[in-house]
Amino acid sequence: MNPSSALLQVEDLHVSYGPAEVVRGVSFAVGEGRALALIGESGSGKSTIARAVLRLLGSRRARVDGSITVRGREITGLREREFLPLRGRVLGFVPQDPGSSLNPVRSIGAQALEAAALVPGTRSRAQREALVVSALERVGLPEPQRIADSFPHQLSGGQLQRVLIALAILPGPRLLVADEPTSALDVTVQEQILDLLDELRRELGIGVLLITHDLAVAAARADEVVVLQDGSIQEAGPTDSVFTAPRSPYTRALQADVPGLNPDRFAGLRAERDERHPAAGADLQVDVRGISRTFRTREREVRALADVSFTIPRGRTHALVGESGSGKSTAARALLGLETMDAGTLDVGGVEVDPSDPRALRELRRHLQIVHQNPFTSLDPRFTVGRIVREPLDLYRVGDRAAREERAAWALEAVRLPERLRDRRPGALSGGQRQRVAIARALALQPDVLVLDEPTSALDVTVQAGILEVLATLQRDLGLTYLFISHDLGVVRQFADTLTVLRRGEVVESGSVEEVFAVPREEYTRALISSIPAREGVGASA
Amino acid sequence: MSTAVLTPGLRAGAQPRTAAGARPPATVLLSAAVILLVLAWSIAPGLFTGHDPAVGVPDDKFIAPGAQHWLGTDHLGRDLLTRIVHGSASSMTSALIAVAIGVAVGGALGLVGGYLGGWVDAVIGRVVDVLLAIPGFLLAVVVVTALGYDTRNAAIATGVSAVAVFARLMRSEVLRVRTSVFIEAARISGGSSTYVLLRHVLPNALRPVLSLAVLQFGIAILVIAGLAFLGYGDPPPASDWGLLVSDGREHLLHAPWLVLAPGLVIAVVVLSVSRLSRHLDQGRNR
């Protein structure tokens, strides 16, 4: 590509927040009608680059060095007043979180008219209204007038993201900077939005700088890819070559950690487990029969669970899968006796769970522990790691003090947390480390059953791979029984033996992982499976 | 729902803290110095001045601030700085009493209401609403009337008028903490209600309450000074700061330092206290 014809040309860009340099010497170019994907783990500097291009770093005390040219014009040295006309009219921006990117107290129409007013040559209100309506129609919103009259909270995430795209393309920009435009949206909606961006790019010849953490999105939607780590480029080039023949070790490692690309990652561990703890003749550790629960609030009634049943034999992993709000956590909480059921029974280790009997629950929880989804709120910020892990032992008065210390040390070692972290508080740990602490706490009592409620969905792929490995190893060594909750079928395929697919509280499908993946019976399951990133072609390296 | 590959959603919070241990800003250090000085005044006033706070040299009345008397003298020839220094103990203790009452009573109400919920919370909530509805200063005046005029009672009155604020904050903090996942985790780890309340809920809810307490300390100084100004504090020759302003006020025309000096001391101390409180509060959010 000829750099001079590039829409956006970034050359040796450095950005630092105070003393910390977070972008180091990044260069790339986006041409007319082309899409360039910027990928990298969290904190690698993707959003910072986007903000530097749009000059939105103003209020953040950031220092920007290097050159950014838009249609051949250098913009880093421009005064604010000179840059203003470029915003919106040349450089459009599609933000990550549609829910928070529109002013909640003003109607869509008011904000759209404001955007229309910035388009040169639109004098009359009627003209602006026409512009707004046509832009809303262009992004596929069927009732533009109703949309315009609504407030943001009255629209769905997908609708809002469409509105935001409409507002971005309304002044006719040449380049769209889209910072993770779909990661806050549901799988099905994601595809539609990405299709829309593709369409706009082709039809209007707009260049797109697509920022994403999703390798599949990058692979499917971008012409070129730039892989960032820690603010510097690890690899860059046409999408095909980066994905089929990654040159840098980082990119290769990244690929290896993506569950969808490596379905058999834990196959070895699981085989060993099957040897040590044969499935045949294993008793049922968890037996859930026909549980139902309906939540009633003043506003509405939600059926969280409707006649759900599943069983887990000792030493095996059962996955609960489904979209957000499908009732997965409610089932998990029911198992722990944290939620009363309207109907049905739950047995753990052959004993029925009775939420109304505190002493029985206490006894139950010696053998049944949970690891929560969010490692940032599940640890008391005022306790040290050592104390967090020891707490259940103290409370259950397991052995003497020395024995408890020993047991805690064992648990920390089992999750491979270095000894030196024992005196830290959660605030001083990374997300992955915190989640390990949470698992260690659950392990400390040496329970038989662990409920894992999306234990890795808040974490990076690399970190996720590490945690899953720890869990698989523990299962192999101790014969633990897992109830594994996830919305990521890629992970489920790697990690679970059997699964139940939930939708609005109802069981859609259940069976062994192999069966369900091979022949999904329901459309819903098929949609979920198809959302696992690019298997065809790209994943061959696994 | 997304196929999370690289972390979505998590922001800067995911990064381990790096700025920990950085030195606090200069204004905070200065504020701390001011407060330390005033504390030193309260504990050992004799170290800071050689004059007698109650008995002056009547012939030296109304000497303007200068080398001999840094802040001048009052209508009975007493050194004003000495009186301010000696008045600080009473001003500080009374503010402390006020805050202690606010924290203890308000904190307990908020803790119990927030944790137990239900009708207990409803009853406590109404009481707090009522306390909140009566303008604080007015409430303090009413209470001090009922108790009798002196500085201790003014302090108690000020404390009573602060109960509602503490109760509200404590309640909302308890509600926030109570719904945290780690509270549920503690229950699952086998903790009883009381254990969870005292070991997890209270310590985590306390921090903002303490930073409010520091702020309220400054406000209490102002309220007590206001009460003293209106004559609801100790009688002369006590030298509570508010009383000094109130006394000096008669001489505003010809000896303005008698008003300005104690008034500014109050302002500077309260400003320092509130700066410190803000700093503590930021520490929590960082």
Place this chain on the structure above:
Amino acid sequence: ALDGARADGGPASPEDDLELSFLISNLDGGWVPSQSAISSYEANVWQQLTDKLVHTDAEGTVSPWIATHWEQNEDATEYVLHLRGGVTFSDGTPLDAAAVLANLEAWAVGRPEEGLARVGLFPGGTYEGAEALDPLTVRVTFTAPTLSFLPTLGYHGCQLMAPSSLALSLEEQADLAHQIGSGPFVLESWEPRQRVRLVRREDYDWAPEVLGATGPARLSAITFTVLPDDTLRASAARAGQTDLAYNVNPQVLDSFTEAGFTIEVPRYLGFVHGYSLRTQVAPFDDVRVRQAVTRGIDRAEILRTVFTDAWEPATSWLQAGVPETTDLTELFAYDPELATQLLDEAGWTERTAEGFRAKDGVELGFTIYPTPYLTGSVPEAELISQHLGRLGIRVRTQKLDIPTYTERVTNDPTQGVQEVTRSFVDVGTVAGVITDEGEDWFQTGSSDAELVRLRDEVAGAASREERAGVVEELSRHVLEQAYFIPLEQNVQRIYVQSPQLSGITFNAVAIPSYHAATKEEA
């Protein structure tokens, strides 16, 4: 309510348009004459609205006013007053013998059953009756010699009201608009507790000669505005926003003098400023303690520190202006050694941890509640507390406002110290306060035979000369017993006046008259 409408109707000529603004601390006393005429505050208004039969000046000299001359019988039991002709109240009714009789009745007897008290200082006890000899002559008779009668007629309680006003009920009298006098000013408008505006009465022509002016007043109007705060009144005066500010802190006066203001501190007849002690209350049940207290106070330092040069030391327990007063300073002069000796003798020899004297484990001390009626009484009490502290007596001070003061001090027989700021026009008054046949200031009841004897002699004296000797004897006894601790000549009223004002006179009880006052335009 008449605000803005001029009472005289005609347009005033420019040089005629002099208004006086007067800032006062309160006008809460109401407008029932028997209740507020002797008040330090309302009296300033009454004096301009009403006249009196005689004028009594600061030396106690009685001169004609509405009564042009008078006769008195040998034993001072019968008086004949001759009235000036042509005097009218502002509603047009004549001020004649009949009106005077009605007033005498109100002063001497009142209508207590209707809540209308008599005038306290008027010698009602010996009053027998009065009759009109002709329309302009009145004879007043007493059951016993009553020397105080004539001077008391110049007292601010004895103001002449129209008979129609006197006849009103208590509630009706509370409305100032119903109070009709014959003075040089008449009411234009008033707002309760906040403001009173008076305008000149154009046909006024009966001012007392001693004021040195005849005809109507020079000022066209006077506005009294209530501003309760001492400092505010002082500031307003300093800012030139008022012609006159009443009662400011004495310690600020020097700065006003320097700025060219006139400061009037009229002394009046009465008791000096001081403390009367209740002898039933410990530690004042011991004469040595009382004497030690009076000897332990350094009055010179108080005068230097709290007051200005306009204040003078007390020479007795009576103001120096009272004709019968003699200099008895040696009986209470500052003498700390003597005081120490007295306290030692009285057995107050133990010491508390704080260094105060004690006896049988009881600390020697008392509380002073500085009177809210007198500015300067708080620092004065503080100084006294220092003086007596040096002797080992703990003196606490507690400042109270007027209502609390009344409740906690005046009405509470267990308070040992009563601050006195009382005026009178005739020395006969003292007979009424010293024993239980009166206010019993010292709580001696009738136990002090000497006091009882002196009281009877003062009350029964028929000639001023004879009485003067008894008064000296009484004063000596009171001071020797240290029943009363004199502090300084009482200045209860302080007037800060703009330099433009002149021609203001004060009567025996230091109430100003603005009839002759005038003001240069600045």
Place this chain on the structure above:
Amino acid sequence: MSAAATETTAGSSPAGTSAAARTARRYGSFALRRTGQALVVIALAYVLVFLVLAAIPGDPISAQLDNPQNGYSEEEKAQIRAFHGLDRPVLVQLLVSLGNALRGELGTSMSTSQPVAAMIGEAIPSTLALAVTALALAILLAAVLGLLSRLLPEGPLNSLVRSLPAAFLSTPNFLIGLVLIQVLAVNLGLFSLVEPESARSTLVAALTLAIPVSAQIAQVFITALDESSGQDYAEVALSRGLPPVQVVLRHLLRPSLLPTVTVVGLVLGEVLGGSLITETIFGRAGVGTVVQKAVSSQDVPVLLAAVVLSATVFVMVNLVIDLLYPLLDPRLRVGKESR
């Protein structure tokens, strides 16, 4: 309520009508519930203050009766006490007093024998003028500070603006008042101390009161503005090419209004309480002065009425603010009509 709402929306689609009616009905019941709560709070405030005041030893009537100079017999004293209801148990007194208050009878002052309603009624205009002016000034001041904090570029000037509220809040308002009097009235002669109710004097007194109050509003306003400026929509609006000033005015202001209005309701208490000192300093004859006198004469009926009046004003204003929330923030309009 719902019927009226249905009528006003007649003409729109049937679905819309029923949704609007439902919203109106929900709002109606919300308003009713909040009003009920407010009334309960006022009644409880009455009870609370009554009980606190009942703890005061002595009262002006007994003080007068017990004065030995009056020489009343015990019988007479008892009669007079009974007349004032002082002989009954506190709870009975409370019920009687509460009943009277409900009927709008506030009783008579124990020290001046005037009807309490009249005493307070006379004082209200002065306090009202002071409080309203002070609140208006405070809001104005806070608005200026808040907008400056956003519009001024980062630097010493901006830091100064941001530190002003803390300084305002720390300065005792009697100090501010005294200095203003000395400088504006005595030195510059800008207003007359003799006419404390004049417009100028009221303005200065209001300023005294407004300074600390504005600080609290400003602090919340600045924080709210900062918070909304950190929101994605602010950045997105900026990226759309809206000039920064416009972003502040169009996007940051409205969302910041909610917490700001809330704090305005809360600081009303400071305004009412602070008027006590301000009125004293400026010699105004307002409710604050009445309270002061009532306090010193332990005039319970007056004190009770004044305190409950303040509480009522406070509760009512906050009620109105609560009811206004849905107008300021569409998210709080109950019920989601479309999705």
